[in-house]
Amino acid sequence: xxxxxxxxxxxxxxxxxxxxxxxxxxxxxxxxxxxxxxxxxxxxxxxxxxxxxxxxxxxxxxxxxxxxxxxxxxxxxxxxxxxxxxxxxxxxxxxxxxxxxxxxxxxxxxxxxxxxxxxxxxxxxxxxxxxxxxxxxxxxxxxxxxxxxxxxxxxxxxxxxxxxxxxxxxxxxxxxxxxxxxxxxxxxxxxxxxxxxxxxxxxxxxxxxxxxxxxxxxxxxxxxxxxxxxxxxxxxxxxxxxxxxxxxxxxxxxxxxxxxxxxxxxxxxxxxxxxxxxxxxxxxxxxxxxxxxxxxxxxxxxxxxxxxxxxxxxxxxxxxxxxxxxxxxxxxxxxxxxxxxxxxxxxxxxxxxxxxxxxxxxxxxxxxxxxxxxxxxxxxxxxxxxxxxxxxxxxxxxxxxxxxxxxxxxxxxxxx
Amino acid sequence: xxxxxxxxxxxxxxxxxxxxxxxxxxxxxxxxxxxxxxxxxxxxxxxxxxxxxxxxxxxxxxxxxxxxxxxxxxxxxxxxxxxxxxxxxxxxxxxxxxxxxxxxxxxxxxxxxxxxxxxxxxxxxxxxxxxxxxxxxxxxxxxxxxxxxxxxxxxxxxxxxxxxxxxxxxxxxxxxxxxxxxxxxxxxxxxxxxxxxxxxxxxxxxxxxxxxxxxxxxxxxxxxxxxxxxxxxxxxxxxxxxxxxxxxxxxxxxxxxxxxxxxxxxxxxxxxxxxxxxxxxxxxxxxxxxxxxxxxxxxxxxxxxxxxxxxxxxxxxxxxxxxxxxxxxxxxxxxxxxxxxxxxxxxxxxxxxxxxxxxxxxxxxxxxxxxxxxxxxxxxxxxxxxxxxxxxxxxxxxxxxxxxxxxxxxxxxxxx
Numbered sequence: 165x166x167x168x169x170x171x172x173x174x175x176x177x178x179x180x181x182x183x184x185x186x187x188x189x190x191x192x193x194x195x196x197x198x199x200x201x202x203x204x205x206x207x208x209x210x211x212x213x214x215x216x217x218x219x220x221x222x223x224x225x226x227x228x229x230x231x232x233x234x235x236x237x238x239x240x241x242x243x244x245x246x247x248x249x250x251x252x253x254x255x256x257x258x259x260x261x262x263x264x265x266x267x268x269x270x271x272x273x274x275x276x277x278x279x280x281x282x283x284x285x286x287x288x289x290x291x292x293x294x295x296x297x298x299x300x301x302x303x304x305x306x307x308x309x310x311x312x313x314x315x316x317x318x319x320x321x322x323x324x325x326x327x328x329x330x331x332x333x334x335x336x337x338x339x340x341x342x343x344x345x346x347x348x349x350x351x352x353x354x355x356x357x358x359x360x361x362x363x364x365x366x367x368x369x370x371x372x373x374x375x376x377x378x379x380x381x382x383x384x385x386x387x388x389x390x391x392x393x394x395x396x397x398x399x400x401x402x403x404x405x406x407x408x409x410x411x412x413x414x415x416x417x418x419x420x421x422x423x424x425x426x427x428x429x430x431x432x433x434x435x436x437x438x439x440x441x442x443x444x445x446x447x448x449x450x451x452x453x454x455x456x457x458x459x460x461x462x463x464x465x466x467x468x469x470x471x472x473x474x475x476x477x478x479x480x481x482x483x484x485x486x487x488x489x490x491x492x493x494x495x496x497x498x499x500x501x502x503x504x505x506x507x508x509x510x511x512x513x514x515x516x517x518x519x520x521x522x523x524x525x526x527x528x529x530x531x532x533x534x535x536x537x538x539x540x541x542x543x544x545x546x547x548x549x550x551x552x553x554x555x556x557x558x559x560x561x562x563x564x565x566x567x568x569x570x571x572x573x574x575x576x577x578x579x580x
Numbered sequence: 581x582x583x584x585x586x587x588x589x590x591x592x593x594x595x596x597x598x599x600x601x602x603x604x605x606x607x608x609x610x611x612x613x614x615x616x617x618x619x620x621x622x623x624x625x626x627x628x629x630x631x632x633x634x635x636x637x638x639x640x641x642x643x644x645x646x647x648x649x650x651x652x653x654x655x656x657x658x659x660x661x662x663x664x665x666x667x668x669x670x671x672x673x674x675x676x677x678x679x680x681x682x683x684x685x686x687x688x689x690x691x692x693x694x695x696x697x698x699x700x701x702x703x704x705x706x707x708x709x710x711x712x713x714x715x716x717x718x719x720x721x722x723x724x725x726x727x728x729x730x731x732x733x734x735x736x737x738x739x740x741x742x743x744x745x746x747x748x749x750x751x752x753x754x755x756x757x758x759x760x761x762x763x764x765x766x767x768x769x770x771x772x773x774x775x776x777x778x779x780x781x782x783x784x785x786x787x788x789x790x791x792x793x794x795x796x797x798x799x800x801x802x803x804x805x806x807x808x809x810x811x812x813x814x815x816x817x818x819x820x821x822x823x824x825x826x827x828x829x830x831x832x833x834x835x836x837x838x839x840x841x842x843x844x845x846x847x848x849x850x851x852x853x854x855x856x857x858x859x860x861x862x863x864x865x866x867x868x869x870x871x872x873x874x875x876x877x878x879x880x881x882x883x884x885x886x887x888x889x890x891x892x893x894x895x896x897x898x899x900x901x902x903x904x905x906x907x908x909x910x911x912x913x914x915x916x917x918x919x920x921x922x923x924x925x926x927x928x929x930x931x932x933x934x935x936x937x938x939x940x941x942x943x944x945x946x947x948x949x950x951x952x953x954x955x956x957x958x959x960x961x962x963x964x965x966x967x968x969x970x971x972x973x974x975x976x977x978x979x980x981x982x983x984x985x986x987x988x989x990x991x992x993x994x995x996x
Contacts, residue, residue, distance in 0.1 A: 180913065184936060263958060269947050271957060278969050279939070357792060361969050376773060380793050382970045403992040410994035497596065519987050520600060523695070531685050531990030540995075541687060541986065542679060553694050553777050553983035554798045555971040567969035570957065571935050574947030576819040578826035579956075 168344075168352045172307060172359040174337035175280045179305040181335035183277055187254040193300055193332040194250035200328035201243040201293065201321070205236055211320035212289065219313055227417065231288050232314055242290050242321075245545070246297040252544050255562045256303050270573040275566045277303035279361035282353055284309045284375065286367035289317035296325045296339045298547050302565040305338055307360065309353060311367070312345035319343060354379035361567075366548050369475065384555060384564070386548035389419035389503035390475045391533045394492045394518070397430035398511030401438060403530060407508055408439055410532040413446050417477050419549060420504050420536040424472065424482045426492045429455070432485045437461040440483070448479045455485040472499040489514050493521050500524060502551050504533035525551060525558035583760075584768045588696065588723060588775040590753035595695045595721040595777075597751035603670040609716055609748035610666035616744035617659040617709065617737070621652055627736035628705065635729055643833065647704050648730055658706050658737075661961070662713040668960050671978045672719050686989040691982045693719035695777035698769055700725045700791065702783035705733035712741045712755045714963050718981040721754050723776065725769065727783070728761035735759060770795035777983075782964050785891065800971060800980070802964035805835035805919035806891045807949045810908045810934070813846035814927030817854060819946060823924055824855055826948040829862050833893050835965060836920050836952040840888065840898045842908045845871070848901045853877040856899070864895045871901035888915040905930050909937045916940060918967050920949035941967060941974035 165173075182190075201208070212234040219232055255275050262272030281304045285291045292308055299306035310318030322341035329338050342349050354363060357380040364384045365375040375383045393411050395404045411422035425443075427436045437459055443450060444462035451471045452464035464483065471482040472495070486492045496505050506528035507518040515529040526536040536559060538546025543561030550556045556564035581589075598606075617624070628650040635648055671691050678688030697720045701707045708724055715722035726734030738757035745754050758765050770779060773796040780800045781791040791799045809827050811820045827838035843852045853875055859866060860878035867887045868880035880899065887898040888911070902908045912921050922944035923934040931945040942952040952975060954962025959977030966972045972980035 180937075180939070183939070265951075265956070265958070269951065273974075377796050382798065382968065384970075400992075406992060406994050414995055515989070519989075521596075523596070523599070524985065526986040526988060528988045529990065531988055531993040532995055534995035535681075535685065535988065535993070536986075540681070542681070552798065554800075557983050558689075558986050567973050569940065570942040570952075570974050572942060572944045572947055572951065573931070573935075574945065576816075576822060577947040577951070578822050579830055579948050579950035 166352060168342060168349060169356065169359070171340050171342065172280065172356050175305040175307050175340060176359050178335040178337040179277065179279045182303045182305055182338055185303060185334065187256070189333055190254070190300055190303060191250040193329045193334045194246055194297055196332040197297065197300070197325045197328045198243040198247040200324050201239055201246065204324045205239045208239060208317065208320045208324065209234060209236070211316040215314055215316045224313065228287055228313070232317070234289055234317060238290070242293045246293060249297050249301045249545055252301065252562065254301070255566050260568055267577050268575065269577050272571050273568050274571060275563075276569050278565055278567050280305045280307060280359065281565060282307040282309070282360045282363045282381070284350060284353070284363065284365045284367070284371065286311035286371070287313045289314045289321060291366065292318040292321045292341070293325065294545070295547065296322065298545055298562065298565060300329060300334065300338065302562055304565055307340055307342065307353070309342040309349065310345070315343075315345050350374070351378065354381055357381050364548055384548070384550050384560070385552040386550055387419045388475055388501045388551060389421070389549075390424065390473060390499060390501045391420060391422045391504045392424045392426055392496050392500060392506070393422045393533065394426040394496070394505070394507045395428065395431065395435055395439070396489065396492070396507055396509035396511060396514050397428040398514055399431065399435065399508040400510055401435045404435055404508040405439055405442060407506065407530070407532050409442055409446065411506065411534055412443065412448060412481050413479070414534055416479050419475075420533050421477070422481070422506075422533055423474065423476050424484070424499070426484050426486050426495060428492075429485050429487055432456075432459070436485070440464070443481060446479070448481050450481055450483055452483040453485060456483045475501065489517060493518065497521075497523050503549065504528065504536040506531065506533050525549065582768060584758060584765060585772065585775070587756050587758065588772045591696045591721040591723050591756060592775050594751040594753040595693065598719045598721055598754055599693055601719060601750065603672070605749055606670070606716055606719060607666040609745045609750045610662055610713055612748040613713065613716070613741045613744045614659040614663040616740050617655055617662065620740045621655045624655060624733065624736045624740060625650060625652070627732040631730055631732045640729065644703055644729070648733070650705055650733060654706070658709045662709060665713050665717045665961055668717065668978065670717070671982050676984055683993050684991065685993050688987050689984050690987060691979075692985050694981055694983050696721045696723060696775065697981060698723040698725070698776045698779045698797065700766055700769070700779065700781045700783070700787065702727035702787070703729045705730045705737060707782060708734040708737045708757070709741060710961070711963065712738065714961055714978065714981060716745060716750065716754065718978055720981055721756075723756055723758065723769070725758040725765065726761075731759075731761050766790070767794065770797055773797050780964060800964070800966050800976070801968040802966055803835045804891055804917045804967060805837070805965075806840065806889060806915060806917045807836060807838045807920045808840045808842055808912050808916060808922070809838045809949070810842040810912065810921070810923045811844065811847065811851055811855070812905065812908070812923055812925035812927060812930050813844040814930055815847065815851065815924040816926055817851045820851055820924040821855055821858060823922065823946070823948050825858055825862065827922065827950055828859065828864060828897050829895070830950055832895050835891075836949050837893070838897070838922075838949055839890065839892050840900070840915070842900050842902050842911060844908075845901050845903055848872075848875070852901070856880070859897060862895070864897050866897055866899055868899040869901060872899045891917065905933060909934065913939050919965065920944065920952040922947065922949050941965065
């Protein structure tokens with residue numbers, strides 16, 4: 165048996181024991197885990213220094229280095245988030261539905277852990293702590309697989325958390341990390357149907373596609389966001405400008421940032437020039453269709469077919485003039501990734517149709533797509549944003565890490 | 581582009597249009613579909629007669645022939661089930677949750693169709709009508725693929741329903757069937773990630789395993805039920821006898837029938853002989869462990885390791901004497917398929933521990949496993965019984981064929 169199968173088997177055992185822990189035990193473990201992050205921060209920072217050194221030598225770009233970097237303040241922030249989870253309401257054990265059956269059986273559907281949750285993620289060390297803590301909160305065993313760039317930091321955090329959880333009375337192997345960062349480890353993890361209950365990849369489109377196409381374990385697709393802002397003919401220019409600038413520029417590297425701008429032909433001469441100038445002034449590289457380019461207000465690269473489907477995660481934006489609502493909806497449903505889509509309009513019917521007809525996890529009228537987020541939506545801690553339709557859609561809170569089971573209490577009932 | 585890709589693309593288009601239909605339109609279509617089944621029953625019966633003839637020539641066993649056979653009464657029953665769906669509450673559009681965000685955005689999570697639902701199933705022609713009707717009710721486009729034995733009946737039913745739905749105003753291609761019954765058609769269907777939103781296989785363990793292992797489209801695992809009845813030392817013999825006999829013999833070919841009997845050593849001499857005799861008298865072939873065989877009450881074949889994991893779907897049962905609750909839970913969690921499991925006991929603590937520690941969709945104290953069923957659980961029409969933990973677990977009603985999306989209505993909010 166391979167190391168990864170053994171690790172998964174241990175996780176399976178841990179999951180059975182975790183399913184029997186109480187809320188108080190799991191919340192107590194979270195408090196202990198947060199304390200351990202703080203008291204053993206030197207160990208974590210030393211591992212992170214080695215990751216940083218290797219990353220610098222490999223010529224890693226500055227924004228990635230910044231994501232990778234830990235300091236005492238950041239570790240404290242991670243610990244505070246773990247502590248905060250201990251104060252959230254426990255979803256496990258909730259009676260979701262129930263009634264007395266006509267034959268007298270007392271039926272209830274209760275919320276239970278999923279079992280073993282595997283996560284594959286990339287460069288951010290904090291994801292290790294977030295994922296481990298969310299799994300502990302929901303009574304799931306965690307199998308974590310961090311990216312190579314952050315592997316030393318991830319393993320250090322995982323070790324600290326795993327020891328703290330065990331010392332606090334949770335089963336051994338409640339939190340485990342895979343030390344290997346090669347592709348074979350991912351492939352093996354994806355093959356362990358029956359041992360792992362769900363695989364959540366968080367990272368680039370390539371990682372997620374690989375999981376979706378090759379995993380025998382059920383996958384929750386997350387994060388890829390080719391989000392649009394559609395400026396309808398009924399839009400107020402100032403509102404449209406504010407929303408476009410916020411959605412594109414406030415934090416361009418995240419999945420709910422806008423990547424594409426659609427503008428109605430009816431307002432392309434009144435509204436678009438102002439928006440294009442503001443985007444160009446902010447340093448956004450524009451990829452536009454012929455009509456946008458012909459306005460001649462700023463430099464616009466000719467957009468290719470590929471641009472319409474690209475999540476830049478960068479200060480770039482594609483721009484297209486559309487004939488109206490129908491074309492905008494058709495375009496978004498064709499090229500979007502079903503993440504977050506927004507219309508700016510003062511027209512009631514256009515707003516209603518956009519809400520109804522756009523197929524996405526979150527659909528906005530007159531607001532920035534940047535609000536698609538667990539905390540913003542009031543879900544508390546977030547494990548990711550699902551762009552699929554099964555199980556969970558949109559920001560995934562604690563409930564997304566749970567399943568249900570039916571309990572039936574009778575006094576001898578048999579089926580006639 | 582292949583025929584199946586074209587069909588899936590048409591389904592995708594239909595799904596977009598279906599998402600815009602009203603409850604009244606979809607319920608009206610269901611009534612029309614039921615009427616068409618009755619008015620065109622001759623056409624369906626003619627197709628079924630050809631299936632029956634071919635099946636008889638191929639030496640198909642009598643129970644399968646009975647499942648395959650249609651007559652006017654059965655078609656009327658199918659039509660009545662379709663009509664009944666029209667009277668159920670529409671889950672689509674339900675506001676599942678919502679609140680006003682602190683910044684004033686009106687947020688609501690509403691229930692929407694999944695999109696395109698594909699079903700692969702085996703010999704029962706009525707599944708075609710059930711699946712098509714459930715999809716229409718929930719605004720999903722249906723792609724159906726019936727088994728070769730029933731293919732003429734399935735295609736006839738699908739044609740009748742599809743025409744009736746279109747005439748009633750639903751989009752073309754809302755209901756489509758795949759005419760090819762070869763393996764390549766299934767394989768291609770499983771590869772259409774992005775066109776098909778979910779694949780639900782209904783049939784034997786081999787079909788389901790093939791889908792789980794090879795599908796790029798998300799799969800909902802259904803139905804395989806290696807269900808146990810555990811007679812605890814605190815069980816009343818009469819109650820245990822009634823539950824075992826009901827769970828094993830009332831309808832042995834279905835997934836919630838019991839396949840395995842566990843009996844505490846403490847009562848194996850007081851309780852087991854009576855139960856074994858009753859099972860043997862009813863014609864159940866017993867596969868037992870050494871302890872069971874040594875009782876010498878009736879003929880018991882030696883059980884092999886394979887017996888503990890086998891869903892017989894037949895008048896056969898494996899029997900094992902266990903040392904107590906711990907061994908019973910361990911055995912069930914090892915060999916069970918997470919479908920339906922029951923304990924018979926008068927002991928409060930044993931019942932509570934069984935409910936907590938057994939990992940299955942439905943866990944029973946003092947009742948037959950045969951109650952795991954959408955209608956019995958009050959869910960109305962059922963599309964299958966999920967034995968996985970993601971998305972839906974246990975009997976799947978209309979809600980299992982839905983997803984949600986967030987609608988956010990603002991007045992210019994941007995993220996600070």
